[in-house]
Amino acid sequence: MATAHPGNEPNPGMIFETLMAFQRTAALRAAIELDVFRAVGEGPGDVVSLARNCRASERGIRILCDYLVVIGLLAKADGRYHHTATSGLFLDPCSPACVASIARFLGNPALIEPSQHLADIVRSGHTTLDGQGSVEPDNPVWVDFAHSMAPMMAPMTAPLGQIVLEGLAGPVRVLDIAAGHGLFGIEVAKQHPQARVVAVDWAPVLEVAKANAQKAGVAGRYETLPGSAFDVEFGGPYDIVLLTNFLHHFDHATCVGLLRKVRAALKPGGRAAALEFVPNEDRVSPPIPAMFSMSMLTTTPAGDAYTFRQLEAMYREAGLERIAAHPVPTGPHTVVVGYAG
Amino acid sequence: MATAHPGNEPNPGMIFETLMAFQRTAALRAAIELDVFRAVGEGPGDVVSLARNCRASERGIRILCDYLVVIGLLAKADGRYHHTATSGLFLDPCSPACVASIARFLGNPALIEPSQHLADIVRSGHTTLDGQGSVEPDNPVWVDFAHSMAPMMAPMTAPLGQIVLEGLAGPVRVLDIAAGHGLFGIEVAKQHPQARVVAVDWAPVLEVAKANAQKAGVAGRYETLPGSAFDVEFGGPYDIVLLTNFLHHFDHATCVGLLRKVRAALKPGGRAAALEFVPNEDRVSPPIPAMFSMSMLTTTPAGDAYTFRQLEAMYREAGLERIAAHPVPTGPHTVVVGYAG
Numbered sequence: 316m317a318t319a320h321p322g323n324e325p326n327p328g329m330i331f332e333t334l335m336a337f338q339r340t341a342a343l344r345a346a347i348e349l350d351v352f353r354a355v356g357e358g359p360g361d362v363v364s365l366a367r368n369c370r371a372s373e374r375g376i377r378i379l380c381d382y383l384v385v386i387g388l389l390a391k392a393d394g395r396y397h398h399t400a401t402s403g404l405f406l407d408p409c410s411p412a413c414v415a416s417i418a419r420f421l422g423n424p425a426l427i428e429p430s431q432h433l434a435d436i437v438r439s440g441h442t443t444l445d446g447q448g449s450v451e452p453d454n455p456v457w458v459d460f461a462h463s464m465a466p467m468m469a470p471m472t473a474p475l476g477q478i479v480l481e482g483l484a485g486p487v488r489v490l491d492i493a494a495g496h497g498l499f500g501i502e503v504a505k506q507h508p509q510a511r512v513v514a515v516d517w518a519p520v521l522e523v524a525k526a527n528a529q530k531a532g533v534a535g536r537y538e539t540l541p542g543s544a545f546d547v548e549f550g551g552p553y554d555i556v557l558l559t560n561f562l563h564h565f566d567h568a569t570c571v572g573l574l575r576k577v578r579a580a581l582k583p584g585g586r587a588a589a590l591e592f593v594p595n596e597d598r599v600s601p602p603i604p605a606m607f608s609m610s611m612l613t614t615t616p617a618g619d620a621y622t623f624r625q626l627e628a629m630y631r632e633a634g635l636e637r638i639a640a641h642p643v644p645t646g647p648h649t650v651v652v653g654y655a656g
Numbered sequence: 657m658a659t660a661h662p663g664n665e666p667n668p669g670m671i672f673e674t675l676m677a678f679q680r681t682a683a684l685r686a687a688i689e690l691d692v693f694r695a696v697g698e699g700p701g702d703v704v705s706l707a708r709n710c711r712a713s714e715r716g717i718r719i720l721c722d723y724l725v726v727i728g729l730l731a732k733a734d735g736r737y738h739h740t741a742t743s744g745l746f747l748d749p750c751s752p753a754c755v756a757s758i759a760r761f762l763g764n765p766a767l768i769e770p771s772q773h774l775a776d777i778v779r780s781g782h783t784t785l786d787g788q789g790s791v792e793p794d795n796p797v798w799v800d801f802a803h804s805m806a807p808m809m810a811p812m813t814a815p816l817g818q819i820v821l822e823g824l825a826g827p828v829r830v831l832d833i834a835a836g837h838g839l840f841g842i843e844v845a846k847q848h849p850q851a852r853v854v855a856v857d858w859a860p861v862l863e864v865a866k867a868n869a870q871k872a873g874v875a876g877r878y879e880t881l882p883g884s885a886f887d888v889e890f891g892g893p894y895d896i897v898l899l900t901n902f903l904h905h906f907d908h909a910t911c912v913g914l915l916r917k918v919r920a921a922l923k924p925g926g927r928a929a930a931l932e933f934v935p936n937e938d939r940v941s942p943p944i945p946a947m948f949s950m951s952m953l954t955t956t957p958a959g960d961a962y963t964f965r966q967l968e969a970m971y972r973e974a975g976l977e978r979i980a981a982h983p984v985p986t987g988p989h990t991v992v993v994g995y996a997g
Contacts (some may be wrong), residue, residue, distance in 0.1 A: 316709050325741040327755055327808065328944055328988060333684045333727060334762040338771060338950050345774035372781025378953040378960075379778050384940040386674060391940050409983075414668055421675040430679060433686035437720050440713025465670065570806050598718075599725040599732055603669055609679050612719040619719070628766035629658040647669060 342382045344422050347415045351380065352398070352406040360395040371507070419463040423456050425449075429613040441616040449614040450564045452543060453517050457495065461516075461523035465496040468559075470645040471590070472502035478641045478650050479555050479588045480507050490553045490580060491515065492544045493561040497524025499590065500557060504533040511536045513553075517546050524596075544573060549580035556581060557592040563607070565628060566617035574633030574653075581655035587635055592620045593642075593649035603647040626651045683723045685763050688756045692721065693739070693747040693839065701736035753807070760804040764789075764797050770954040782957040790955040791905045793884060794858050798836065802857075802864035806837040807982075809900075811986040812931070813843035817984045819991050820896050820929045821848050831894045831921060833885045834902040838865025838878075840931065841898060845874035852877045854894075856885050885914060890921035897922060900931040904948070907958035908970060915974030915994075922996035928976055933961045934990035944988040967992045 346352060354368035366376040380396045383389040388406065390397045398407060405414045420426075429436060431442045442448040451455060480487070480503060487510040491500030493516035501524075504510045512533070514524050518541035528537035540547055544561070556577045562570045577587045594602035599605050604620055612616035621629075623640045630638045635653030642649045659660035687693060695709035707717040721737045724730040729747065733739045739748060746755045761767075770777060770784045783789040790797060821828070821844060828851040830994055832841030835855035843866075845851045853874070855865050859882035869878035881888055882928050885902070897918045903911045933945035940946050962970075964981045971979045976994030983990045 323741055325745040327746045327753075327811075329728060329742050330684070330746055330755060331758070331762070331944065331988075332810070332947075333680050333729065334759055335947065335951070336677040336680035337682075337768065338947070338954075339674050341678075341771040341774045341954075342950065343671070343674045345778055348775040349778055369778075371779045374958070374960075375778030375779040375953060378949045379774075381939045382947055382950045385943050387670060389673065391938065400664055401668070401670050404666040405668045405671055412668075414671060417672070418675055421672070427678065430682040433682045433720075434689040437686055437690055437710075437716030438712045440715040466671070468667075589913045597732065598722050602726050603672065605672075606676065606679070606723055608719045609683065610676070612716060613679075613682075617715070619715075632768070647672075 316551070338469070339386050340380070340422075342379060342386070342583045343388060344418050346379060346383060346388075347406070347418045349379075349382075350408070351376070351439055352402055352415065353408050355380075355389060355396050355398055356403065356407040357410055360397055362394075365396065366373065412470075414466040416463040416465075416654055417467045417509045420456070420460050420497055423459055425456055426610075426614050433613065434511075436613055442612070442614050444614060448616055450618075453519075455519075457517060457520045458523065461496040461520045465498055465527070467499055468496065468646075470538055471643045472498050472647055473506075474629070474643045474645055475499055475557075475559075475588070475590060475650055476502040476506040478652065479503060479557065479586060481508075483507070483554060485509055487511070487554045488551065489513070490549055490577075491552065492556060492558050492577070494524045494539075494557075495520060495560070497521075497527045499559045500524075501528050501531045501537070503555065504528075504536050505531060511538070513538045513550065515539050515540045515542070515547060515549070517543075545576075549576065551580040552582040552585065553580055554582055554585050556585070556587045558587065560591050562626070562629070563591060563611055563620055564615050564618040566619075570618075570629045571632045572619075574635060578634050578655045583656040585655045587630070587655070588650050589626065590643070590648050590650050591626065592647060593626065593640065594620050596622050596624060597618065598622065601647070604649075623649070623651065657829050679723070680727050681763075683720060684729065685759050687720060687724060687729075688747070688759045690720075691741055691749070692717070692724075693756065693860050694730070694749050696721075696730060696737050696739055697744065697748040697750055700815055701738055703735075706737065753811075757804040757806075758808045761797070761801050764800055766797055766876075767951075767955050774954065777954055778784045780782040783953070783955050785955060789957055791959075794860075796860075798858060798861045800839040800862065802861045806839055806868070809837065809839050809987075812984045812989055813839050814847075815982075815984045815986055816840055816898075816900075816929070816931060816991055817847040818841040819993065820898065820927065821843060821851075824848070824895060826850055827852070828895045829892065830854070831890055831892065831897045831918075833897060833918070835865045835880075836861060836896075836901070838862075838868045841865075842869050842872045842874055842878070844896065844898070845869070845877050845907060846872060852879070854879045854881050854891065856881045856883065856890070858882065858884075886917075890917065891925040892921040893926065894921055895923055895926050897926070897928045898931070899928065903933060903967070903970070904952055904961055905956050905959040908966070910958075911962075911970045914971045915976060919975050919996050924997040926996045928971070928991045928994050928996070930967065931984070931989050932967065932992060933988060934964055934981060934992065935961050935965065937963050937965060939963065942988070945990075964990070964992065
């Protein structure tokens with residue numbers, strides 16, 4: 316971020332900034348809610364115009380926009396605010412690449428609230444949320460996820476499609492487990508006109524996926540299978556099973572159990588492909604995958620960001636072979652592929 | 657912080673990290689609460705020992721400590737956690753320079769809660785807290801401040817003492833407005849054996865200052881004057897009036913009014929010295945003073961981090977002269993000095 320410090324010089328400012336880091340989140344969420352990034356894109360970007368366009372006070376807009384400049388999400392020159400490369404492309408709602416909607420899922424009070432009790436969570440080792448936490452059956456946060464996280468996942472769909480379709484020709488049956496917005500299965504259908512997709516998720520989530528399949532023109536090759544991935548009959552056999560952003564919610568044994576069920580639903584030679592935050596074996600790099608464990612600590616009973624070695628061990632225990640990691644060049648995720656037989 | 661990105665390349669990860677920055681605050685607060693930094697200092701620093709020492713789960717400790725490594729507040733080698741230069745000096749309670757107590761004031765729920773409504777605050781232009789917000793008479797947060805923020809202010813007391821005592825000899829009368837922990841006035845008394853200090857603050861806050869004066873061996877030259885700086889009779893005349901971390905809570909007119917009252921309490925040639933977060937005239941650098949405006953937006957009706965030009969204008973309107981800024985080399989603050997007559 317904009318306030319980088321070298322790690323090898325003692326720096327009390329770093330402690331102050333970390334204790335105040337919650338303001339960074341609050342500032343970005345408020346700016347999205349007030350449509351500040353649209354107003355900045357429209358110009359001229361002075362405080363008076365921005366306050367008028369955002370129906371907000373001049374004091375509030377000035378302090379908020381200055382703060383966004385400090386954290387690198389706006390620029391300022393001659394008293395006027397402008398987009399940075401990042402804010403123009405990813406935060407201005409006029410940009411087709413805008414990801415501002417992710418603030419809704421990432422700011423979902425149900426998922427943020429446990430962080431208020433992090434010391435208790437570290438003591439007990441699991442979320443303060445009831446039952447299975449974020450993965451409790453029919454948790455409405457996944458409808459929110461399906462609606463709001465699609466723009467962040469979109470840049471990763473094309474590489475994932477290429478990875479999982481590699482070497483396949485003719486009719487291809489695809490099972491998309493925990494489909495969410497459905498974008499990954501839909502992209503496979505788009506890339507391969509003979510692919511047929513079955514999407515599994517909670518029924519209200521699948522409504523979002525179905526609408527996206529319709530928009531993408533692949534609804535005729537898109538079926539839905541509502542329910543828990545642990546309970547529904549998968550049918551099949553399939554050439555490809557997708558598990559996107561799913562394994563990290565569960566412990567090793569649960570993942571192995573699910574991967575066994577996946578393997579049983581694959582054709583001989585079929586492939587399972589998980590899209591995951593995969594930290595290096597040191598578990599502290601790269602930053603985004605490594606930090607993701609914290610979200611699993613706070614919102615699930617036993618989830619984690621697994622390293623490749625950990626995922627590889629699960630795949631092997633489930634009887635999958637030729638396991639390989641494919642980092643996605645357009646995002647922080649990695650696709651881990653394994654084959655049945 | 658550890659996850660720096662260049663500002664001129666579009667980077668959606670920066671948006672994700674900003675929306676998750678609240679976890680940085682939660683992680684540091686939890687680690688302080690669980691006494692993780694003491695346990696890391698004691699060694700050997702493996703997950704099992706740390707979990708035992710902190711009476712916490714291994715899963716929780718591992719994920720928390722890995723997260724602290726990512727944000728630069730611990731180091732990790734061969735699966736063991738160690739201090740960084742910053743955590744060893746400023747977060748381990750065995751270090752005399754430890755500032756961990758600041759988490760208490762900076763994490764005070766009464767001061768953090770308004771950030772949940774930041775969009776509303778930006779709309780209205782002032783805090784959602786009742787009345788005068790953080791500066792409402794007798795607000796108990798200032799007792800918390802006096803108890804917990806002293807270690808962060810301590811490194812700045814010596815330079816401040818030197819700045820305000822420069823050129824003075826013989827008996828010196830000092831008024832310390834909004835004394836809080838009292839460290840600044842106490843330091844002046846320590847540096848100048850003929851200095852006598854009168855400290856103004858709310859009565860329960862002055863109990864903390866009195867205890868600190870006692871500990872510092874200057875209680876015989878330390879008096880207290882309980883009440884609001886806007887209401888009490890200052891007495892005097894004084895050679896030095898200190899206004900530390902105070903002006904930023906108020907608007908221009910209120911600051912000018914108070915500075916007039918200060919000037920009236922100064923001897924001819926006496927000096928007023930404010931310790932302030934003073935951003936550059938661009939208002940977006942350096943980071944800590946510039947970001948401080950956000951705290952004033954969220955917790956006060958009209959406070960701000962004022963630039964030197966703005967403070968200079970207030971001083972002039974109040975009849976003070978020869979106004980100069982002295983950046984404090986040991987902290988993010990600046991001392992702004994002006995003279996009466």
